[in-house]
Amino acid sequence: MVRVLVWAEDRPLKIHEAKMRQIYPEGIHGAIAEFLRRQPECAVETAVMGDVNQGLSEEVLSRTDVLIFWSHKHWRELENEQVQAVCSRVLNGMGIILLHSAHASKIFAALMGTRTQCLSWRERDERQRHWIVCPGHPIVRGIKGGYIEIPQDETYGEYFDIPQPETLVFLASAGGGEVLRSGCCYRRGQGKVFYFSAGHETYPVYRQSQVQQVVINAVFWVRPDGLDESWPDRTGECERLPG
Amino acid sequence: MVRVLVWAEDRPLKIHEAKMRQIYPEGIHGAIAEFLRRQPECAVETAVMGDVNQGLSEEVLSRTDVLIFWSHKHWRELENEQVQAVCSRVLNGMGIILLHSAHASKIFAALMGTRTQCLSWRERDERQRHWIVCPGHPIVRGIKGGYIEIPQDETYGEYFDIPQPETLVFLASAGGGEVLRSGCCYRRGQGKVFYFSAGHETYPVYRQSQVQQVVINAVFWVRPDGLDESWPDRTGECERLPG
Amino acid sequence: MVRVLVWAEDRPLKIHEAKMRQIYPEGIHGAIAEFLRRQPECAVETAVMGDVNQGLSEEVLSRTDVLIFWSHKHWRELENEQVQAVCSRVLNGMGIILLHSAHASKIFAALMGTRTQCLSWRERDERQRHWIVCPGHPIVRGIKGGYIEIPQDETYGEYFDIPQPETLVFLASAGGGEVLRSGCCYRRGQGKVFYFSAGHETYPVYRQSQVQQVVINAVFWVRPDGLDESWPDRTGECERLPG
Amino acid sequence: MVRVLVWAEDRPLKIHEAKMRQIYPEGIHGAIAEFLRRQPECAVETAVMGDVNQGLSEEVLSRTDVLIFWSHKHWRELENEQVQAVCSRVLNGMGIILLHSAHASKIFAALMGTRTQCLSWRERDERQRHWIVCPGHPIVRGIKGGYIEIPQDETYGEYFDIPQPETLVFLASAGGGEVLRSGCCYRRGQGKVFYFSAGHETYPVYRQSQVQQVVINAVFWVRPDGLDESWPDRTGECERLPG
Numbered sequence: 001m002v003r004v005l006v007w008a009e010d011r012p013l014k015i016h017e018a019k020m021r022q023i024y025p026e027g028i029h030g031a032i033a034e035f036l037r038r039q040p041e042c043a044v045e046t047a048v049m050g051d052v053n054q055g056l057s058e059e060v061l062s063r064t065d066v067l068i069f070w071s072h073k074h075w076r077e078l079e080n081e082q083v084q085a086v087c088s089r090v091l092n093g094m095g096i097i098l099l100h101s102a103h104a105s106k107i108f109a110a111l112m113g114t115r116t117q118c119l120s121w122r123e124r125d126e127r128q129r130h131w132i133v134c135p136g137h138p139i140v141r142g143i144k145g146g147y148i149e150i151p152q153d154e155t156y157g158e159y160f161d162i163p164q165p166e167t168l169v170f171l172a173s174a175g176g177g178e179v180l181r182s183g184c185c186y187r188r189g190q191g192k193v194f195y196f197s198a199g200h201e202t203y204p205v206y207r208q209s210q211v212q213q214v215v216i217n218a219v220f221w222v223r224p225d226g227l228d229e230s231w232p233d234r235t236g237e238c239e240r241l242p243g
Numbered sequence: 244m245v246r247v248l249v250w251a252e253d254r255p256l257k258i259h260e261a262k263m264r265q266i267y268p269e270g271i272h273g274a275i276a277e278f279l280r281r282q283p284e285c286a287v288e289t290a291v292m293g294d295v296n297q298g299l300s301e302e303v304l305s306r307t308d309v310l311i312f313w314s315h316k317h318w319r320e321l322e323n324e325q326v327q328a329v330c331s332r333v334l335n336g337m338g339i340i341l342l343h344s345a346h347a348s349k350i351f352a353a354l355m356g357t358r359t360q361c362l363s364w365r366e367r368d369e370r371q372r373h374w375i376v377c378p379g380h381p382i383v384r385g386i387k388g389g390y391i392e393i394p395q396d397e398t399y400g401e402y403f404d405i406p407q408p409e410t411l412v413f414l415a416s417a418g419g420g421e422v423l424r425s426g427c428c429y430r431r432g433q434g435k436v437f438y439f440s441a442g443h444e445t446y447p448v449y450r451q452s453q454v455q456q457v458v459i460n461a462v463f464w465v466r467p468d469g470l471d472e473s474w475p476d477r478t479g480e481c482e483r484l485p486g
Numbered sequence: 487m488v489r490v491l492v493w494a495e496d497r498p499l500k501i502h503e504a505k506m507r508q509i510y511p512e513g514i515h516g517a518i519a520e521f522l523r524r525q526p527e528c529a530v531e532t533a534v535m536g537d538v539n540q541g542l543s544e545e546v547l548s549r550t551d552v553l554i555f556w557s558h559k560h561w562r563e564l565e566n567e568q569v570q571a572v573c574s575r576v577l578n579g580m581g582i583i584l585l586h587s588a589h590a591s592k593i594f595a596a597l598m599g600t601r602t603q604c605l606s607w608r609e610r611d612e613r614q615r616h617w618i619v620c621p622g623h624p625i626v627r628g629i630k631g632g633y634i635e636i637p638q639d640e641t642y643g644e645y646f647d648i649p650q651p652e653t654l655v656f657l658a659s660a661g662g663g664e665v666l667r668s669g670c671c672y673r674r675g676q677g678k679v680f681y682f683s684a685g686h687e688t689y690p691v692y693r694q695s696q697v698q699q700v701v702i703n704a705v706f707w708v709r710p711d712g713l714d715e716s717w718p719d720r721t722g723e724c725e726r727l728p729g
Numbered sequence: 730m731v732r733v734l735v736w737a738e739d740r741p742l743k744i745h746e747a748k749m750r751q752i753y754p755e756g757i758h759g760a761i762a763e764f765l766r767r768q769p770e771c772a773v774e775t776a777v778m779g780d781v782n783q784g785l786s787e788e789v790l791s792r793t794d795v796l797i798f799w800s801h802k803h804w805r806e807l808e809n810e811q812v813q814a815v816c817s818r819v820l821n822g823m824g825i826i827l828l829h830s831a832h833a834s835k836i837f838a839a840l841m842g843t844r845t846q847c848l849s850w851r852e853r854d855e856r857q858r859h860w861i862v863c864p865g866h867p868i869v870r871g872i873k874g875g876y877i878e879i880p881q882d883e884t885y886g887e888y889f890d891i892p893q894p895e896t897l898v899f900l901a902s903a904g905g906g907e908v909l910r911s912g913c914c915y916r917r918g919q920g921k922v923f924y925f926s927a928g929h930e931t932y933p934v935y936r937q938s939q940v941q942q943v944v945i946n947a948v949f950w951v952r953p954d955g956l957d958e959s960w961p962d963r964t965g966e967c968e969r970l971p972g
Binding site for chain 4: 370372374375376377378389390400401402403407410411414415416418420421422424
């Protein structure tokens with residue numbers, strides 16, 4: 001059983017709020033939780049920024065194997081205490097999946113060491129293609145035909161200020177000739193990190209079965225499957241060797 | 244179910260032959276097959292160089308998901324036809340685990356593009372430690388304490404002429420101060436490759452439970468788990484796009 | 487001083503021959519040699535498939551620090567002897583730059599261990615953009631504005647069957663929504679390898695100053711600058727350690 | 730010309746202070762600056778924690794191409810303001826070389842996203858060997874014989890909590906069987922990062938010519954050689970594409 005926490009900002013998105021609620025009346029966290037709940041091996045919880053401790057208390061995290069994180073315009077409001085709690089938990093083995101505008105989140109920037117908010121973008125109802133460049137990777141299991149086509153999504157383009165991915169799984173192209181390293185795998189400490197760029201709030205991207213499949217596959221890839229029971233405290237301190 | 248083929252040279256090893264047979268009366272392939280057969284999800288076959296088509300016919304390979312390959316002094320005798328059949332199958336998604344002196348095999352060299360036979364070595368009954376440098380990786384699941392200690396094994400040392408591993412899982416140290424990138428992950432085409440340096444024929448290395456655990460873990464990591472049913476012919480040719 | 491050998495197939499390209507000769511009367515090797523000769527630190531020679539030993543004798547290679555290699559439809563005609571001589575020299579430290587359709591060359595496939603001929607392609611006079619994804623890399627020195635735009639070139643697209651680049655420098659996008667890992671760095675043995683996809687024979691791509699800059703930068707990146715004088719024989723054999 | 734700033738904590742090292750001053754009367758920064766000043770292409774300054782702004786003001790950094798950073802027991806005293814100024818400058822292209830106990834520095838941790846202070850250690854006057862695993866890399870230029878032997882240094886061992894290096898150049902072995910990824914290359918934003926583990930304060934490690942050669946080579950590898958003049962502000966913000 002994988003214990004998944006689906007977190008979304010869930011704060012008013014100004015001009016996009018109405019459109020988002022039309023597509024996702026239950027919120028983006030609700031939509032993602034819904035298809036994950038159909039996976040027999042997933043135990044799913046949700047949380048939002050408005051919850052106690054912004055939904056990311058140590059207690060909640062301590063019962064989470066995989067955190068799915070969608071944030072947006074309010075990313076600066078996440079308290080450093082929560083950022084640290086999440087990063088610490090990742091270094092101890094919790095998997096994390098950062099979606100779309102969570103590229104700008106303090107959590108992703110802290111785990112990467114770069115200005116991950118930096119990329120170019122445009123909202124123009126454009127078609128996006130996410131090309132598989134790592135066939136055979138568990139994250140693309142069941143995706144046929146070489147790419148995922150999303151009829152309309154926000155365009156994100158390079159230069160995207162991330163460390164070179166340890167494994168690059170998807171490359172995206174947009175109508176205007178932009179490209180993006182759009183599916184990126186990293187390891188940090190004992191934890192695995194997957195960033196996936198699809199999913200602007202004004203399009204029903206998370207209703208698309210192939211996108212759902214990528215998120216499900218990513219849950220099983222990032223989960224702490226190589227850890228023994230003592231994992232939470234392994235990398236906490238320097239260790240003096242016997243003299 | 245994972246269909247595993249355990250292949251070993253199984254040709255007389257000159258001065259080492261008697262010692263090897265004492266430790267492994269059933270051959271190295273037999274010893275590895277034995278502990279894999281205790282895994283409910285593994286269907287295990289064995290083959291040796293003396294079999295028809297050197298045990299690596301296209302027919303045999305076509306029903307193999309994971310090939311475990313142990314070769315040694317007779318590596319030059321593997322026919323190019325078999326080398327090509329194995330490499331082609333790997334590029335189409337079959338996982339491969341190359342053990343110990345299989346570093347020198349034509350198959351490993353062809354998949355890497357380097358002179359993988361090049362490393363330094365010494366037989367001196369030395370203790371080897373394989374340190375985990377990628378905690379949380381599926382290949383180290385269940386390995387506690389930070390390293391695997393092998394009381395006696397052949398020493399392999401750098402410089403080892405391999406491309407930089409995509410993921411480095413183990414680093415080995417030997418009594419004489421040598422080091423080796425000893426557990427190395429690669430992807431080639433749709434297939435996954437794991438090289439693990441432990442297992443000289445004159446020591447009961449494959450009787451050690453942690454070494455067995457690494458081999459078992461590696462089987463589940465290299466197996467073609469991200470492929471759809473059409474995988475065997477995916478990367479065969481250039482594809483002309485519609486004009 | 488860097489001793490550069492610019493090699494091109496220079497065999498009749500069927501329907502493209504006339505157009506190529508119009509753009510490059512001196513051949514593609516001649517055009518590349520011309521702008522390299524303006525670099526004071528480069529000593530430039532050229533060779534073609536029609537030369538003795540297909541222009542790649544051990545003697546010629548022994549005085550080459552960097553090989554620039556452009557091949558196309560006649561790639562199958564390169565003799566294995568020459569393929570081996572080039573690969574061996576690369577493993578001993580010679581840098582190699584493979585351009586455009588040399589993706590399909592036996593040399594690139596042998597160094598990579600994959601079916602590098604596999605990609606998708608289309609000739610449709612399309613605009614290509616090569617986006618910089620590794621700013622600060624020596625290969626992009628002097629390239630401003632985030633990408634190189636080529637008004638017309640052949641389109642190459644994923645899936646491109648290469649090992650994940652050790653450093654990915656360029657990503658290309660084409661008019662039809664295709665993407666390609668188009669500027670890829672590897673190390674093999676002591677040698678460095680750079681693949682760059684720009685340069686179909688029917689467009690004056692190598693007349694474009696930014697493309698020339700990339701080739702010049704790549705010469706200085708792949709050259710054997712970390713070797714001592716004993717470099718040619720370093721990785722030839724296993725080395726038995728003193729007992 | 731490369732403008733190098735050599736920075737050291739230069740705060741009393743408790744029981745080690747007297748020994749350090751015996752070996753390095755001019756401080757570790759002084760010793761490193763001395764051999765760098767013999768390089769005609771290097772313009773060298775030094776700074777210590779006791780200087781204004783802890784020696785790392787924006788003004789000082791703005792005239793620095795490469796920062797060499799040696800810190801130790803007082804690493805917690807570096808103000809976040811300075812940490813941010815250094816990291817920001819690295820992301821904009823300044824090279825950084827972190828030496829020995831600077832593995833624990835806030836700067837290295839922030840750039841890596843992991844708990845880089847975590848490794849195992851022992852002070853026992855042990856021999857260390859730094860094996861070259863990336864022959865031909867500019868950082869090992871002029872280092873002959875396959876490894877650097879340091880007669881006595883502090884032992885650092887795995888597990889070292891760093892992201893997998895983009896290029897691993899050295900592996901160290903110590904007398905007790907420990908190993909360490911001891912020479913590690915990364916890119917962050919437009920900047921290059923090199924960590925090298927040699928150089929405890931109680932041994933004359935930086936007096937050894939091969940260690941000096943590695944530091945000099947690293948200066949030329951990390952310097953911002955692929956940047957154009959506009960580099961300081963390139964990655965500062967998201968960029969809205971024209972609609």
